[in-house]
Amino acid sequence: MKKMLYHLFPALILLALPAVAVADTSVDSTSLVRFFQDSRPNFTEKDFIPATQFLGVDVNKLGDGNLSLHLYGWGRADLADKSYNNDQADGSLTYGYAQYRFNQANGMIRLGRFFINEGIINEQVDGLGVHTDLPLGFEFTAFGGATVHSVDMPGERTDGKGDGIAGGRLNYRYAGIFEVGVSGVYESNAPVLTADQPLATGVAFGSHRLLGGDVWLSPHPMVEARGHSSYNTETEEFAEHSYLLNLRPHQDLVLTGEFNDYRDRSVFYSSILFSSLLTNLNDKSRTAGGRATYQLSKTVELSGDFKRYSREIGKSDRFGGDVRFTMLNNSLRTGLGYHYLRSSPEFAIIATATSSGSFHQVRGYVLHDTKSYLAALDAIGYFFKQDINSRSNAWEVITSLGYHLTPALTLSGDVSYGMNPQFDDDLKGLIRLTYNATYTGKGGPK
Amino acid sequence: MKSSTLIFPILAMAGLIISLAACAQLKALPSLPPWHPEALEAGRVSCTECHEKLSTFNHTTAFVKDHRFYASSDNRNCAICHKSSFCNDCHTNQVEMKPSIKLGNRPDREMPHRGDFTTLHKIEGKLDPASCRRCHGRANNERCIICHR
Numbered sequence: 313m314k315k316m317l318y319h320l321f322p323a324l325i326l327l328a329l330p331a332v333a334v335a336d337t338s339v340d341s342t343s344l345v346r347f348f349q350d351s352r353p354n355f356t357e358k359d360f361i362p363a364t365q366f367l368g369v370d371v372n373k374l375g376d377g378n379l380s381l382h383l384y385g386w387g388r389a390d391l392a393d394k395s396y397n398n399d400q401a402d403g404s405l406t407y408g409y410a411q412y413r414f415n416q417a418n419g420m421i422r423l424g425r426f427f428i429n430e431g432i433i434n435e436q437v438d439g440l441g442v443h444t445d446l447p448l449g450f451e452f453t454a455f456g457g458a459t460v461h462s463v464d465m466p467g468e469r470t471d472g473k474g475d476g477i478a479g480g481r482l483n484y485r486y487a488g489i490f491e492v493g494v495s496g497v498y499e500s501n502a503p504v505l506t507a508d509q510p511l512a513t514g515v516a517f518g519s520h521r522l523l524g525g526d527v528w529l530s531p532h533p534m535v536e537a538r539g540h541s542s543y544n545t546e547t548e549e550f551a552e553h554s555y556l557l558n559l560r561p562h563q564d565l566v567l568t569g570e571f572n573d574y575r576d577r578s579v580f581y582s583s584i585l586f587s588s589l590l591t592n593l594n595d596k597s598r599t600a601g602g603r604a605t606y607q608l609s610k611t612v613e614l615s616g617d618f619k620r621y622s623r624e625i626g627k628s629d630r631f632g633g634d635v636r637f638t639m640l641n642n643s644l645r646t647g648l649g650y651h652y653l654r655s656s657p658e659f660a661i662i663a664t665a666t667s668s669g670s671f672h673q674v675r676g677y678v679l680h681d682t683k684s685y686l687a688a689l690d691a692i693g694y695f696f697k698q699d700i701n702s703r704s705n706a707w708e709v710i711t712s713l714g715y716h717l718t719p720a721l722t723l724s725g726d727v728s729y730g731m732n733p734q735f736d737d738d739l740k741g742l743i744r745l746t747y748n749a750t751y752t753g754k755g756g757p758k
Numbered sequence: 759m760k761s762s763t764l765i766f767p768i769l770a771m772a773g774l775i776i777s778l779a780a781c782a783q784l785k786a787l788p789s790l791p792p793w794h795p796e797a798l799e800a801g802r803v804s805c806t807e808c809h810e811k812l813s814t815f816n817h818t819t820a821f822v823k824d825h826r827f828y829a830s831s832d833n834r835n836c837a838i839c840h841k842s843s844f845c846n847d848c849h850t851n852q853v854e855m856k857p858s859i860k861l862g863n864r865p866d867r868e869m870p871h872r873g874d875f876t877t878l879h880k881i882e883g884k885l886d887p888a889s890c891r892r893c894h895g896r897a898n899n900e901r902c903i904i905c906h907r
Contacts, residue, residue, distance in 0.1 A: 340843060342860065364854055368843040372792075384843045386854050397900070404852040407842055417787035418834060427842065427849070429833050436851045436897070443834075447783040452773050460851055463900040473896060478766075482773050483831070488811075491831065498766045520896070523765060528831055536814060538827050545765075552888070556827045558820070560813060563806070566820045574888040583895035586887065589906055597888055605820040615819040621885050628885055634819060636866075642801050645866040653881070661880040669881040675872070677865035681800065690865035692873040706874035712863040726862040732874035744863065 340368040340384075341747040345391075348740040361391040378415065382426075383408045407436075417445040428455050430481040431495030432524030432542040432552075436460040437477060449487075454480035459499060465584045467506075472584035474500035474519060483526070491528040497521065502582060520582035521545045534560045539571075544578035551578035564607040570619075572599045598622040601630075611639050617651075626658035632673070646678040661700060670697040686724065688712040706732035714744070722746045794839045801866065803839075822868045826892075851897040 343365050350358045368384040387403035394400055409424030422441040428434075430453045439457010446452055456478035462471045476499065483493030499520035526540035539555030557569040574597040580586035601619030608614055616633040632651030638644070651673045660667035677690040693707035700706075707730055714724025723745050730738040796808075802817035815821065815828070815835065829836055829845075836845075848857045848870060858869040870893075871879075883890055894902055 338841075340841070344855075344860065346855075346859075366854075366860070368841070370841060382842065384846060388854060402854075404850075404854070406846050406850050406852075413789070413792055414784075415789055417784040418789045419784065427845070429829055431830060434830075434892070444784065445787045447787070454770065454773060460897075462851055462897045463903070466903055471896070478770075480770060480773055482769070493831065494769065496766055496769055521766070526831055530814075533811070533813070538831065540830065554827075556824055558814070563813065566818055568820045568824060570824065572888070576887070579888050580891060580895065583891060585899045585902055585906065586891055586895055589887075597886065599886060603820050603823065605818045607818065613819060617823075623885075625884070636819065638801060642799055645801060647866070653885075655881065655885070659881055659884045661877075669884070671878075671881070679864070679866050686863060688863055688865050690862070690872075694873060694878060700877060706877055708873045710862050710865070712865075714863055724863045726859075728862070730874065733877045734874065738874075742859070742862070 336372040337749070338370045338372075339747060339749045340366075341745075342366040343745040344742055346395075346740065346742040352735075358393040360393055360395040362388050362395040363391055364388040378413045380411045380413070381409075382411060414444075418451075419444045425460065428453075428479075431483070431493045431526045432522055432540050433479050433481060433495050433497050435477060435479070435497060439477075449485045451483050451485070452480070453482075453495075454478075468584070469506055470503040470584075472502060472505075472517070472582065474502055476500040477520075485528075489530060491526075493526045494524070495526065496523040499582070505584070516547065516577050516581055517584055517587040518546050518581055522551065536560075544575075544581055547575075547578045547581055549575055549578050551575055551581075566603075566605045568603040568605070570599070570601055570603075572597075574598070595624045612637055626656035628653060628655040628659055628669070630654070640680075643682050644678070644680050647676070649673075649675045660698070668696075668698040671695060682716075683719075684716055686712070686714040686716070686722070701733035703731070703733045706730070708732070708738070720747055720749050790834055790838060792838075798839060849893065852900065853898045 343363070345361065345363045348360050350360070364386060365388075366386045369381070371381040374380060384407050385403065385405040387401070388395075389401045396402065405425060407425050407427060409422045409426040412421045414420065420443045425436070425438045426441060427436050428441055435455070437455055437457045438460055439455060441453070441455035443453045444451070457476070459473045459475060459477045461473055464471055477497065479495065479497035481493050481495035483491055485491040497520065502517065502519040505517070522542045522544055524540055524542035526538070528536070528538040530536040536558040537555065539553070541553045542551045543549070544551045551574065553571070553573040555571050559567040561567065576595045576597060599619055599621050601617065603615060603617040605613065605615045613636045614633070615635070618629070618631040621628045621630070630651055630653045632649065634647060634649040636645070636647040653669070653671055653673070655669035657663055657665060657667045657669070659669035661669065672695040673692070674695070675690075675692040677688065679688040680686065688711070690710045691707070693705060695705045696703075708728055709730065710726055710728040712724055712726045714722050716722050723743075725741065725743050727741045728739070732738060802822070804817070805812035805815045821828070847861065856869075856871050856875075858872045861867060861869065
């Protein structure tokens with residue numbers, strides 16, 4: 313499959329080239345060459361120089377002006393030791409589809425590989441997707457095709473996904489006040505595990521089939537609630553409830569409340585990885601929290617947040633705040649943040665009655681991006697309440713310098729250095745060439 | 759087939775019937791523009807500078823942190839300004855590197871797993887595994903299974 317992709321991706325780009333010449337086209341390219349070393353006692357020293365190319369091509373206004381082609385993917389070649397798996401090269405077609413937009417009713421047809429994110433649906437599909445608005449405030453979305461398989465699990469000859477997938481969403485919006493939707497995804501039967509290394513007894517694993525509902529409600533411009541619930545038709549219980557409440561008592565102040573509730577057996581049912589990782593699938597998880605964001609001025613934004621994590625094994629709280637500055641006509645962006653995770657012993661890496669998973673997190677960054685150059689400094693540190701591998705902290709500093717050769721072409725380089733429980737000296741570097749032909753347009757440099 | 763799964767074809771059929779019945783009236787319904795008519799400056803945008811009623815979509819820290827809620831029901835609004843590849847810097851099926859490495863020259867962008875997340879994930883994974891599952895449950899787990907066999 314990978315070999316096919318190696319040929320398919322450049323072939324698709326070559327096929328698109330004639331159209332590029334006559335249509336409204338944008339190209340986004342990021343070329344990276346990274347340098348790092350793995351040197352640990354009792355292990356062979358390895359030098360890594362992976363060269364990675366990310367490439368996106370969007371060809372718009374084809375045919376009658378409503379047809380477009382969209383491609384995005386990456387490829388990597390290791391110029392020294394193999395950086396990751398047993399392959400000296402690797403690659404992936406993230407998406408590649410033709411899209412036709414109708415001039416009315418937000419009608420849209422997609423054909424190819426694409427992502428779909430609607431209601432409770434969040435899938436990558438090789439197939440067909442359609443959307444249209446309907447009279448009286450209804451909208452309809454549907455998709456179907458083949459699942460996009462990823463890497464096989466160890467001991468298996470499968471990634472745990474069925475081969476076919478379909479789904480859709482039907483929603484109704486009333487006068488900008490509320491919206492309700494129902495959505496579902498149905499994947500063909502999950503593969504039978506070959507069980508060279510069988511999952512533990514009692515592990516729940518099966519087909520990916522969910523039904524759900526979503527809601528958006530804004531009875532007043534200052535109040536908004538939205539969220540969704542999903543139901544696993546295989547386990548016959550709710551998998552997830554996830555809801556958000558936004559209050560805007562002042563145009564510069566946003567108060568947010570969030571609530572999430574999960575049934576682990578149903579959330580992780582179609583994932584081999586998590587089905588085998590979690591020891592207690594009867595567990596329930598719940599997070600609840602809030603955030604206040606205040607735009608103090610055009611240049612300063614303050615944010616404070618709190619979240620409580622409740623699982624049957626224990627409880628934890630995370631709280632902190634961030635401040636962001638945007639100055640010099642947006643060319644200077646900087647920020648500071650602090651958060652503390654107050655964790656019960658059960659969440660420590662090795663849980664004992666006296667252990668702790670608590671830590672402080674501190675981050676600061678500054679970015680100066682002018683018409684001619686960019687310079688960035690980013691520092692992040694984690695300070696553990698209890699040592700991990702005899703270290704009380706993990707920190708990393710990244711510096712980046714770049715020069716805008718043209719408004720669309722930028723050459724930059726990063727150097728990062730850090731110390732952490734994994735490595736005493738973690739020094740890495742990279743060279744980056746970025747080409748973004750739609751520099752001030754859609755997508756842009758954001 | 760379980761009785762509960764019968765609802766999938768029923769929903770699909772209902773949607774199809776409604777779609778066909780409404781086709782004749784679709785020409786009266788306007789479409790959103792394919793992309794934003796004005797070029798937007800770099801960094802986080804404030805939609806209310808021009809669109810008084812779109813305060814919800816102002817890219818505040820709250821919006822960025824909670825963007826999954828908006829993307830699931832308003833993704834056509836997102837697509838007016840953002841290409842799909844903007845989302846795929848983080849959300850993809852087979853990730854090659856941490857987004858914060860690819861975009862190390864953009865510390866102002868919200869990125870997951872900054873710093874030594876190799877250590878941190880041993881705590882965060884116990885804390886809120888459902889948040890891991892969204893991206894790594896059925897994809898992007900090639901690196902997970904190196905250790906978690």
